[in-house]
Amino acid sequence: MTRSLFLLPGDGIGPEAMAEVRKIIAHMNGRMNAGFEIEEGLVGGSAYDAHGSAISEDDMTKAMAADAVLFGAVGGPKWDHVPYEVRPEAGLLRLRKDLELFANLRPAICYPALANASSLKPELVEGLDILIVRELTGGVYFGEPKEIVDLGNGQKRGIDTQVYDTYEIERIAAVAFELARTRRNRVCSMEKRNVMKSGVLWNQVVTETHKRSFSDVQLEHMLADAGGMQLVRAPKQFDVIVTDNLFGDMLSDVAAMLTGSLGMLPSASLGAPDAKTGKRKALYEPVHGSAPDIAGKGVANPIAMIASFAMCLRYSFNMVAEADRLEKAIANVLDQGIRTGDIMANGCRQVGTTEMGDAILKEFSALSA
Ligand SMILES: NC(=O)c1ccc[n+]([C@@H]2O[C@H](COP(=O)([O-])OP(=O)(O)OC[C@H]3O[C@@H](n4cnc5c(N)ncnc54)[C@H](O)[C@@H]3O)[C@@H](O)[C@H]2O)c1
Ligand SMILES: CC(C)[C@H](C(=O)O)[C@@H](O)C(=O)O
Numbered sequence: 228m229t230r231s232l233f234l235l236p237g238d239g240i241g242p243e244a245m246a247e248v249r250k251i252i253a254h255m256n257g258r259m260n261a262g263f264e265i266e267e268g269l270v271g272g273s274a275y276d277a278h279g280s281a282i283s284e285d286d287m288t289k290a291m292a293a294d295a296v297l298f299g300a301v302g303g304p305k306w307d308h309v310p311y312e313v314r315p316e317a318g319l320l321r322l323r324k325d326l327e328l329f330a331n332l333r334p335a336i337c338y339p340a341l342a343n344a345s346s347l348k349p350e351l352v353e354g355l356d357i358l359i360v361r362e363l364t365g366g367v368y369f370g371e372p373k374e375i376v377d378l379g380n381g382q383k384r385g386i387d388t389q390v391y392d393t394y395e396i397e398r399i400a401a402v403a404f405e406l407a408r409t410r411r412n413r414v415c416s417m418e419k420r421n422v423m424k425s426g427v428l429w430n431q432v433v434t435e436t437h438k439r440s441f442s443d444v445q446l447e448h449m450l451a452d453a454g455g456m457q458l459v460r461a462p463k464q465f466d467v468i469v470t471d472n473l474f475g476d477m478l479s480d481v482a483a484m485l486t487g488s489l490g491m492l493p494s495a496s497l498g499a500p501d502a503k504t505g506k507r508k509a510l511y512e513p514v515h516g517s518a519p520d521i522a523g524k525g526v527a528n529p530i531a532m533i534a535s536f537a538m539c540l541r542y543s544f545n546m547v548a549e550a551d552r553l554e555k556a557i558a559n560v561l562d563q564g565i566r567t568g569d570i571m572a573n574g575c576r577q578v579g580t581t582e583m584g585d586a587i588l589k590e591f592s593a594l595s596a
């Protein structure tokens with residue numbers, strides 16, 4: 228059996244973190260006969276430097292054809308002044324849109340060993356396990372018009388448009404409710420119906436979807452600004468949070484700090500299952516960016532990238548035992564007091580990206596023996 232993976236390491240710390248996943252894949256192919264077939268492409272600034280666009284048509288075709296895409300990170304100051312249409316982030320947005328990856332799962336789990344690394348008091352985050360389900364192909368990210376117009380009087384107007392159709396809200400709500408059933412059975416939907424028409428519709432459609440098909444799940448609605456406040460006041464009150472593209476972007480960065488560092492948060496971006504094969508397009512990416520401030524220094528935390536690969540094993544290949552073991556390996560390494568700089572604490576041993584990756588691979592290998 229072959230399993231095709233398309234790797235897009237990207238820019239900054241993306242390639243550094245991806246190198247650690249590549250080692251795990253090689254181990255799984257060698258020792259477990261996993262049959263991963265890897266191809267690699269360029270995305271973001273590195274693609275722009277090579278051919279003037281944020282992703283080539285050839286690489287888009289490969290991403291479309293692969294069983295799963297693993298994505299590092301894109302962006303950085305070097306490309307701050309390239310045209311907006313070909314900026315590094317445009318490559319990621321095109322992948323999400325063209326592969327129709329509408330459901331972005333962003334779990335925020337506080338590993339017991341990291342309760343002290345969070346900016347919140349340890350008792351607020353100990354045992355935290357929440358899942359942000361972010362709508363990923365709609366809203367203000369993609370709505371038209373999206374432009375800067377010259378008003379002719381020395382003024383310009385920047386316009387972004389928030390748009391949501393019923394079906395887009397229904398399908399993301401259904402994903403959240405289904406996932407809640409496998410967890411603690413609670414969903415909190417966040418929007419701003421007090422100021423946004425799209426928020427009014429979001430609230431109505433989530434309520435109707437719940438009533439129609441998921442009334443066994445507990446549903447709560449919260450205004451997104453209050454939701455942000457509640458996330459830092461008492462984060463453990465949440466199980467699954469479902470929200471739109473922009474609120475989901477912001478709230479997941481907030482949730483990242485509950486877990487200790489942006490370097491800890493993985494994500495899975497999933498499409499709808501194919502009607503015939505049941506297979507879904509999928510891209511796995513850490514929540515963090517290219518971290519220009521630490522890129523090239525070999526100090527980045529590779530855990531978000533490795534945990535994204537664990538999500539890939541679970542959601543794209545149904546390799547649930549392997550995914551569990553990889554996550555357990557991460558937890559064990561943290562328990563041993565091994566830390567990258569972003570999660571460093573007193574009495575722990577600080578290591579670089581490669582050593583952290585090696586330690587996780589060693590533990591994973593031991594757990595798999
Ligand atoms: N998915 C993506 O590719 C993605 C996501 C977010 C931001 N970006 C892009 O990345 C660039 C930088 O953005 P930013 O600085 O706002 O966000 P960032 O996530 O790159 O960095 C924010 C802070 O977190 C730290 N950090 C992030 N990941 C880390 C890791 N794995 N280990 C240790 N520390 C880590 C960084 O050092 C930095 O101090 C921008 O061009 C932005 O558009 C890309
Ligand atoms: C890089 C950027 C386009 C992206 C987003 O805004 O969705 C990032 O911040 C994320 O969280 O994945």
Ligand SMILES: [Mg+2]
Pocket residue numbers: 476477480514
């Ligand atoms: Mg973000």
